[in-house]
Amino acid sequence: MVATSSSAEASRRPAAWIALALFWAAFAYLWVWPWFRPRGEYLWGHVQLRDIYFGIPIAAATLCLTIVICCRARARRSVALRLAAVTVPTIALLFIFDAVYTFGYLKIWRTNYYFDLAKVSRRYNAIDEELGFKRLARVSWRGRKSAETGEVYFRTDENGFRNPPGIERADVVFIGDSYTEAAELPEEQTFVRRVAQATGLRAVNLGVGAYGPQQEEVVLRRYALAYRPRVIVWQLFEGNDLLDAQGYAKWRESPTRPYLPLAARYFNNSLINEWFARTRLRAPERNLAPATIHYTDGTVRELFIRYPYLPDQPVQKVWGFEETKRALEAGTRLCRERGIELLVVHVPVMVRVMAPFVTFAREADRGRFLPGEVVQSEGDFESELGRFCHQIGCSYIGLFPVFRQEAARDNRGLYIPTDEHLDARGHAIVARTIGEWLAQSNELNYSK
Template sequence: MKRALHLLANLGISLTAFVLVLVICELVLRAFGHQDIYTASSYPKELFDSSSVSGMRPGFVGAFRSSEVEGEIRINSVGFRDRERSYKPDSSTCRVLGIGDSFGFAHGLPPDQGYLALLEQDLQGIMPGMEVLNACVPGRGPNFYLDLLQRIGPEVRPDVVLMGFFVGNDLDGIVAQRDPHRSDPGINANKTWLRRNIHLYSFVADRMKSIPFVRRMLKGYNISTGLIGAQAIDVLRTEESADFKAGWERLEDVLRAMKGLAPGLVVVAIPTVEQVESDRLVQALERLEYQPSEVDVRHPMERLSRMCSQLGIAQVDLLGPMTRRYAKDHEALYFEIDPHFNARGHAAAADVLAAAFRSGMASNGIPMPNCPRTRSITSLPRGS
């Protein structure tokens, strides 16, 4: 009996010491580690400024949270993650304005590896002085894109507006309410709470994910899959809920308004990793306890294509080309866990967009209104 009590006492002392060490580490991180500057979405809190036209702080210099993704974040004097440039109208050049979320923002990569920067390089090889402005803001959706276009459109006067529509969550911001029984998996909710409240968790988890074999192990055991939430799979369901139907209707209103502001509007349909990589889809379906027969990876793309066709809006669908590229060489186009494009994914997206621009080109010009010797951007093939 005494021995058992002695063991329990030692166990209690060890546990208390362990908790005390964790508390000390947490306090040290809060005081000196700067882990608290990151949001749950891996962006520095100081990046955001509600008084800015973009919602990002002009002149901000920081970095992504060091993990599977990392790199510098530098915001220009206007408030965008783009090089310093003049935004005043210039009749001597053709201007493309990129609007979107963290994909267009080039999450986790240097800005010159993002698909908008790569597209600008490609198009400048055809027409020197061609501009592709990056006005993408992470964590935003269609309602914000419309608002941003209303605010900066008259000043920037773009010839073409490339609106990136991420299938995974861009409807989520305009859907009133999701099915509570299909909310984020409990493990995701727990991890989100830990990241927001326990700095030591973020510190350890991020550094563990920077080790390739650890990432593969976490992914293999279905602990960390990169699934952004149930909505990324719900949007693939052929039987749409009332909330998603309302979301699509709201999106149609947004696109109609954007088309009125920018006749050269082009919608770029950005697929989720689960749409492109079948093994990730199987893993997500198992995690959410869905049946494969409930979903169709083409469903949201076809829905969007029909909508754009009815509105007279050009659309470029990245799903087909990216799926074929992945099937051909099996080189990942997304980060291993993080659900964003990696450098290869951005390069693939830029290639598809550049080809879409070229397919609408006249022999002596480019298909943009207000540009010399051109035809209309609507000559771009819809759903290409």
């Protein structure tokens, strides 16, 4: 009987060792080989997300099988049962929790242009039938948007905007995109708060990153008017507002269109993806231009430039410009009906302001990003926007001359090089310029 048992044990050993070898081979392929032959963005540019999904159960199974085989023959069955009782439910609960979080909390079964294509986070935002998406109310987070920025405490009020809770009245309401919301900087450094501090006026920030002109007009109508302001400041950005306007118009034409397959939406928003997001190394986008910026203090910074200066942008993106004009005209009419003064403020792209200090790595990129060395044209977005604002009777400030003058004196601190949003000094310049305009406004009893 003993001989028969020993013979059976011996016959099982080769199969067990073969199984172990196969598991170790799978483990090596998923977790080891990518460090020699990178094939994805995660773990600092080495593995794909699907490698992690398959790799977690494979790693657990490999470890458990190794422990079982290395045990004494008499204890293997007991050890295997104990490991299975712990490992299988743990792995199952992990993936079940991941699925519940992704499908139940983030609702990835609902397709959305902004979540699926514009990379807006589902975690802090909700689908809105008119705006596309909006920030969740009364949420907060603390962290850095990039290595170039300090730690920021970000919070939203009862309407989902970046303000302290409980603001019911405001003298000045600011609407705009990420340049107004300014998640890269502490609240007190944004031009919204700087204007309030410098003037003593009550101000509220209704800017939202990734919003375009039509959504900002909705914000004006739905939220800004409720504060009964005397002035509304509407910020527009040269880099992507016309493109955002076109994107919004396309979304409105077919709001329920599935932009990504369900599997892609799942992996992009999963909890496991969130856990490993900090290890994700993103490759530079193809449309970015490698360049060098020379600062006035003698320091040099290599970077990739995102937003070009397009002297004929209103013609290139005529649909977006028409949508922008329609939104501005509607907003101007609403303000005029209620006796509110509207000020439109245009923020220029970084490459245009810093043109004298930029050296491109490729000559072709200079032609794409600064065509013909032009930095101010009669047909560009800033000039055409100013002309249209004059036509419909709203006030307008194009910030390029101010920023170019400041850059000639000291070009540091105007923009954050990694993402080209305004840095602290850039916000201070915007606030000063708006403050000077407010001092001359007929709607406000304010003087500097």
